[in-house]
Amino acid sequence: MAVKRSMPLWGKVVWGLGVLASLSLVLWMLLPSVVSHFVERQFEAFGCKHVNVEIERPGLRRTVVPLVSFQKAFGTETAHLTIRGLTLDYELARLREGFLNEARIEELHLDLRGGPGAQSEPAPGEPSLSTVAATLDSVSEFLLNPRVERFAWTNASIFREQATGPFRRLKVSGTLRHEKETLTGSITFQGTKGKPYALQLTMNPHGRTKVLLHSGKGSAESLLDIESTVQVSQALHWQGSLKTNLKRAAPFMALLLPFGPDLERVDGVVQFQGEGSTKRIESFDRLLRDASTRVHGAFQASAQLPAWGENSEDIAVTLSGEVDADATGAALTLFPSSSAKVLVHPPADLLKKTSFLMPLREKAPVHLQLEDTVKARVSLGDDPSWYLDGPIRVQYGAKSAPIGIDVVVTSASGPFRDPLSTKADVHGRLWGALPVLESEPVHAKDLRWNVMGKLAFQEPAIHVEVEKGSWVKTGPLRFEQGTADLAEFYVSRALPVSVEMPSKKWEMGPTTAQVRLSPIHWGGRTITMERVGLRLQEASGQGKQWQTTGTAHVRRPQLDGEGRTVTMERVGVHVQEAWGNGNEWQATGTAKILGLSSELDEFVPPKVNLAMKFDVAPALVKAGILAETVDQSVKATGRVTHDASTNQGSLRATLAPRPFSPSGTTLSRLITPWEHPFDVTGGRLALSAAVTWGAGPRRVPAGSDNRRMPGGVMVKQGQVVIMTKDLDGYYEDVPVEDVNTTITVNATGPDDVTMAGPATVRIGRVAPGVALENIALTLRLGRLGFGDSAGQPSVDLRDVSAHTLGGRVSSPRIHIDPAQPSTRFTLNVDGVQLDRLLQLEQQQGLEGSGVLDGSIPITLNGKTVTIHEGLVAVRPPGGVIRFAPLDETRQMLVRAKPEMELVLRALENFRYDVLRALVSYQEDGTLLLETRLEGKNPDMKEAPPVHFNLNVQENVPALLQSVQVVKDIENQLEKAFGQP
Numbered sequence: 006m007a008v009k010r011s012m013p014l015w016g017k018v019v020w021g022l023g024v025l026a027s028l029s030l031v032l033w034m035l036l037p038s039v040v041s042h043f044v045e046r047q048f049e050a051f052g053c054k055h056v057n058v059e060i061e062r063p064g065l066r067r068t069v070v071p072l073v074s075f076q077k078a079f080g081t082e083t084a085h086l087t088i089r090g091l092t093l094d095y096e097l098a099r100l101r102e103g104f105l106n107e108a109r110i111e112e113l114h115l116d117l118r119g120g121p122g123a124q125s126e127p128a129p130g131e132p133s134l135s136t137v138a139a140t141l142d143s144v145s146e147f148l149l150n151p152r153v154e155r156f157a158w159t160n161a162s163i164f165r166e167q168a169t170g171p172f173r174r175l176k177v178s179g180t181l182r183h184e185k186e187t188l189t190g191s192i193t194f195q196g197t198k199g200k201p202y203a204l205q206l207t208m209n210p211h212g213r214t215k216v217l218l219h220s221g222k223g224s225a226e227s228l229l230d231i232e233s234t235v236q237v238s239q240a241l242h243w244q245g246s247l248k249t250n251l252k253r254a255a256p257f258m259a260l261l262l263p264f265g266p267d268l269e270r271v272d273g274v275v276q277f278q279g280e281g282s283t284k285r286i287e288s289f290d291r292l293l294r295d296a297s298t299r300v301h302g303a304f305q306a307s308a309q310l311p312a313w314g315e316n317s318e319d320i321a322v323t324l325s326g327e328v329d330a331d332a333t334g335a336a337l338t339l340f341p342s343s344s345a346k347v348l349v350h351p352p353a354d355l356l357k358k359t360s361f362l363m364p365l366r367e368k369a370p371v372h373l374q375l376e377d378t379v380k381a382r383v384s385l386g387d388d389p390s391w392y393l394d395g396p397i398r399v400q401y402g403a404k405s406a407p408i409g410i411d412v413v414v415t416s417a418s419g420p421f422r423d424p425l426s427t428k429a430d431v432h433g434r435l436w437g438a439l440p441v442l443e444s445e446p447v448h449a450k451d452l453r454w455n456v457m458g459k460l461a462f463q464e465p466a467i468h469v470e471v472e473k474g475s476w477v478k479t480g481p482l483r484f485e486q487g488t489a490d491l492a493e494f495y496v497s498r499a500l501p502v503s504v505e506m507p508s509k510k511w512e513m514g515p516t517t518a519q520v521r522l523s524p525i526h527w528g529g530r531t532i533t534m535e536r537v538g539l540r541l542q543e544a545s546g547q548g549k550q551w552q553t554t555g556t557a558h559v560r561r562p563q564l565d566g567e568g569r570t571v572t573m574e575r576v577g578v579h580v581q582e583a584w585g586n587g588n589e590w591q592a593t594g595t596a597k598i599l600g601l602s603s604e605l606d607e608f609v610p611p612k613v614n615l616a617m618k619f620d621v622a623p624a625l626v627k628a629g630i631l632a633e634t635v636d637q638s639v640k641a642t643g644r645v646t647h648d649a650s651t652n653q654g655s656l657r658a659t660l661a662p663r664p665f666s667p668s669g670t671t672l673s674r675l676i677t678p679w680e681h682p683f684d685v686t687g688g689r690l691a692l693s694a695a696v697t698w699g700a701g702p703r704r705v706p707a708g709s710d711n712r713r714m715p716g717g718v719m720v721k722q723g724q725v726v727i728m729t730k731d732l733d734g735y736y737e738d739v740p741v742e743d744v745n746t747t748i749t750v751n752a753t754g755p756d757d758v759t760m761a762g763p764a765t766v767r768i769g770r771v772a773p774g775v776a777l778e779n780i781a782l783t784l785r786l787g788r789l790g791f792g793d794s795a796g797q798p799s800v801d802l803r804d805v806s807a808h809t810l811g812g813r814v815s816s817p818r819i820h821i822d823p824a825q826p827s828t829r830f831t832l833n834v835d836g837v838q839l840d841r842l843l844q845l846e847q848q849q850g851l852e853g854s855g856v857l858d859g860s861i862p863i864t865l866n867g868k869t870v871t872i873h874e875g876l877v878a879v880r881p882p883g884g885v886i887r888f889a890p891l892d893e894t895r896q897m898l899v900r901a902k903p904e905m906e907l908v909l910r911a912l913e914n915f916r917y918d919v920l921r922a923l924v925s926y927q928e929d930g931t932l933l934l935e936t937r938l939e940g941k942n943p944d945m946k947e948a949p950p951v952h953f954n955l956n957v958q959e960n961v962p963a964l965l966q967s968v969q970v971v972k973d974i975e976n977q978l979e980k981a982f983g984q985p
Contacts, residue, residue: 037062053077068093082167085116105153113161117168156181169266170259171196179204196256214245220253241284243300247277251308262313273308279328300330318368319348334384345373349401367407372400376413392418399433408437417462431460434475442479449492451480458499465507471500471516487527495519500541509548514541514555530566534559552584574600591622600635611635611675624650630658638670639663641692652700652718660692662730672734687733688744696723696752723752724761731769743769750789758789763803775845777807777814787822797823811838812857821865828865834858834877839884839920849891855884855917861924875924883918883940911942911951932959 041058048056053075061069070091077084090111095104161177172194179192190206205217216231233245251258251273259268279302283295303326310320326339350368380394395415402409412433419427434457442449454477461468475496482489500516520537537559544553559576576598583592598615612635619628625648632641643658665671667686673679701719732744745768749761768780787799799822806815812835819830839855859877863870890898890909898905917940925933934957941950 048075051077065097066094068095079117082117082119082165085114085118087114088112103152107155107157108153109156110158111160113158115161115163117163117165119166153181154183163260165260168260170256170268171199172256172260173197175260181206194257199256202256218254218257241282243281243283245279247275249275251275262310267311270309270311273306273322275304275306275308277302277304279303281330296332298330298332300335301328303327313347317347317349319346321346333386334382334389337381337383339375339379339381341375341377343375343379345371347371369402369408370400372398374398374400389421390419391421392416402437407439408435410435412460419462419464426464427462428464429460429462432458434458448483449479449481451478453478466503466505469502469504471496471502473497473499475500487525489525490523492523493521495521511546513544514553515543516541528566530564533561533563533565535561549587550585552582553580554582555580569603571601571603573598573602589623591620593618593620595619611639611677624648626654634675636670638675643694652698654698654718656694656696658694660690662689662691662728664689665733683734683736685732685734687742688729688731690732691728691730692725693728694723694725697721720752720754725750725752739771739773741768741771743767746784748784752789760786768807771807775809777809780805780807782806799823809837810841812836826866830863832861832863832875834861836880837877839879839886850889851887853884853886855920856880857920859922859924863926866928869928870926871928872924872926877922877924879917879920881918883916883920886912886915886917888912888915907948910945911948914942914944915951916940916943930960933957934959 037060041060044058044060045056048058054077056075057072059070059072061071070093071089073086073088073091075086077086088110090109092107092109092111093105094107094109096106099106157180159178163175163177165173174197176195177192179190181188181190183189186209188206188208190204192204192206194202194204200220202218202220205215205219207216208214214231214233218230230248231245233243252271255268255271258271259266279300281298281300283298304324306322306324308320308322312318313320322345324339324343326337326343328338329336348368348370374397376396376398379397381392383389383391393414393416395413395417397414398412399414400409400411410433412431415430415432417427417429419429434455436455437453439452440450442452454475456471456475456477458469458471458475460470473496477494479492480490482492496516496518498515498517500514500518502511502513504511518539518541520539522534522537525532525534537557539555539557541553541555544551544555546552557576557578559573562573562576564571576596578594578596580592580594582594584590596615596617596619598613601613601615603610614633614635616631616633617628619626621627626646628645630641630643630645632643633639640661640663641658642661643656645654645656647654663670665685665687672683672685697720698718699721727746727748727750729744729746733740733742734744735741744766746764746766748764750758751761752758763783763785766780766782766784769778771777771780782805783803785801785803787801789798799820801821802816802819804815804817805819806813814837815833815835816830819828821828835858837857839853839857842857843851843853856879857877858880859875861872861875861877863872863875888909895909898909917938919937919939921937923935925935927933934955936953936955936957938953938955939950941948
């Protein structure tokens with residue numbers, strides 16, 4: 006049986022040491038990779054890309070880092086850093102305390118690519134303000150309390166793509182040494198050409214500090230000279246000065262600042278003399294933050310730079326003042342001698358986006374001048390801020406420049422971290438002139454403006470007040486289908502404007518303004534306005550949304566065109582509410598037009614006042630209209646709707662019944678001058694209209710590429726209803742009374758107007774010498790034309806009847822067609838009383854009885870009337886004529902002709918059974934009556950029956966005026982006595 010032996014103790018110890026040695030060897034082999042990976046991750050956390058770190062195995066007194074490289078974005082620039090041959094020397098005892106004996110770099114390359122024109126997004130991990138502050142603290146800690154006794158580099162090169170001058174490519178070598186609390190250093194800079202520069206540095210936080218940057222030998226050509234002395238007792242007292250020669254420092258400045266390649270034009274000096282005190286504090290970072298720290302100094306600076314970036318050149322700055330600083334911040338006092346001048350030109354991308362600013366492409370001067378001592382302060386802490394107490398005058402542009410600005414900044418303040426929260430008070434004026442303004446839809450020449458006002462930045466809003474007296478003027482204007490010689494806009498009441506930056510909310514008003522326009526020539530018409538007044542009650546909005554209310558007043562506008570003139574005494578528009586969102590908007594309000602009058606070729610209508618209530622959108626217009634004559638004698642109401650997207654719309658209007666009276670309103674008083682042969686003097690007249698329209702046919706303009714343009718508006722359907730109630734008037738001195746009718750007219754266009762149907766017309770009385778009463782007829786008019794086919798329509802009268810002289814006249818149809826040479830119709834006479842006919846003569850002693858019937862054929866030839874062989878006869882059994890003249894008349898007739906004694910005796914009681922008359926009427930107005938009268942006097946039993954043939958000739962127009970028919974018969978009887 007075998008016996009199992011255990012490992013002796015010393016064997017176990019050897020085995021354990023072997024395992025431990027193996028593990029230590031593995032860790033020793035992996036240490037460079039692990040540390041390199043850890044360092045790379047730290048660089049990446051800081052926002053670096055393409056990080057590569059190589060570390061050799063550390064030794065007991067030295068560690069070598071063969072390679073450190075990474076890429077980091079800083080704004081629009083990208084830094085590429087490569088370090089080769091970094092050697093770290095140390096002692097283990099001091100290394101545990103964080104100190105190095107020496108750090109050496111054999112080769113360093115820093116490339117900064119990109120610039121103002123590059124497009125770059127902020128890299129992840131971009132350092133914040135607190136991170137930058139911590140970095141600056143680390144730099145100060147390195148300079149004043151370094152952990153490396155000696156730091157040296159021999160082959161360092163820096164290239165910055167956007168830099169100019171000999172230091173665009175720069176070689177740097179030097180050494181920094183720290184011993185006995187004193188930092189000393191010597192650094193050499195060599196550009197691509199020219200002599201080298203040397204920086205000598207001595208810093209002791211408890212003694213003397215001196216920094217000297219010079220070229221050549223000695224300090225005769227020093228660029229930067231800094232000296233300070235520190236005295237240490239119970240507290241620390243500091244005195245120092247700084248002086249920089251900008252002309253000599255131009256190569257260094259060109260490396261950092263974008264003022265162009267023209268280094269010869271750089272000049273100036275910066276000087277500072279100051280002192281300070283604080284507690285005895287070892288850390289420079291803590292020194293700045295300690296409440297006991299105080300700094301006071303005076304400075305002077307003058308600088309001339311050829312350019313700054315792409316948009317500024319010829320820069321000249323002069324500053325003088327004092328500074329007082331403590332742990333809470335710094336107070337700055339600038340003296341009135343401080344100023345700055347620069348020549349700027351607007352950014353090219355702004356000019357491209359805003360075409361009407363192209364005339365501003367020329368550079369213009371900017372001048373900042375302190376008009377009095379200016380106080381400023383920078384407050385430090387968790388939320389750093391600043392403030393400025395002016396006045397500082399800022400001027401932009403020369404007198405001949407297209408745009409000029411002259412403002413005074415009285416105060417300003419704000420936080421550094423949020424520039425949009427800046428507060429400022431500014432007042433001044435903006436003026437300028439543009440020879441041409443090319444903008445849609447208005448093109449203007451000789452545009453000039455002078456705007457005065459105040460500007461205040463008050464978180465979170467910007468407040469602007471445009472002062473009274475500001476104006477904008479322009480020369481000739483051109484817009485679609487119209488032109489104007491000039492336009493002027495004046496602010497007559499201060500205009501306040503407020504804008505909230507974060508929310509984009511804005512408010513404007515109230516204000517008033519005046520606009521003066523020269524005659525506007527629009528579409529063949531001329532519009533003249535004496536004065537336009539605007540009142541903005543309020544306006545506000547946010548983003549694309551807006552709303553406003555306001556009014557506009559136009560004094561004596563006038564429209565001239567096509568030989569007609571339309572004048573208005575005053576026009577007022579009140580926008581009760583208007584709102585919009587982007588391209589969508591709507592407005593409601595009222596409008597008034599006072600004293601609307603026109604001068605037409607035919608007459609001058611009465612002056613009218615119009616009142617409208619409207620609802621308007623981009624494509625839809627709705628309006629209610631009230632029209633009333635100035636004397637309130639005529640009133641009309643209506644409503645219009647129009648859809649601009651389809652050119653469809655409608656109008657409904659009503660003329661309220663208006664009473665006429667001879668002593669009040671007549672048609673001739675409404676419309677002047679009235680040169681027509683008719684008038685309306687009584688009764689009521691009413692009218693209603695309904696019109697619909699739509700889009701006309703699309704058209705192809707001459708010279709176009711066959712693209713059809715939208716058509717205009719074309720009337721689709723219209724209807725007008727005319728109503729008369731007991732209407733009185735006259736025509737050529739012929740009274741017309743009690744006209745009652747309703748006429749409806751339809752239209753599809755100016756060339757197509759027709760009556761909707763026959764209209765019944767009733768007339769109470771017409772008196773053209775012989776009264777016609779109870780006139781009734783049915784009226785129908787043919788097609789009416791008001792456009793190219795304007796002319797007289799045909800007239801169709803049916804069932805015409807009238808009562809006159811105790812009887813009735815009638816005609817079944819009277820048709821008048823102006824296109825035909827003549828019109829014929831028959832007028833029937835029924836039951837005319839002879840006694841009524843004889844009463845017209847009003848001859849004393851003449852009376853009679855009898856009933857007359859007949860028919861009269863009438864022919865109308867244009868404006869003339871003829872009658873051929875009309876017949877009127879007494880109705881059986883005849884009648885009686887009695888004539889008993891005055892004794893004087895009887896004696897005169899008998900003396901002239903003795904035979905008249907027998908005739909006069911017969912007519913004393915003449916009973917006739919035949920009375921027949923043939924009627925003829927000639928074109929010259931001559932009426933011929935061939936009359937036959939048969940009968941006898943029953944009182945003269947011995948006398949035979951008497952037959953009379955009488956021919957009566959009369960001019961009817963004169964006859965109708967004098968009504969002397971019976972007297973003519975008497976004269977003819979005298980001439981024809983004795984003719985059986």
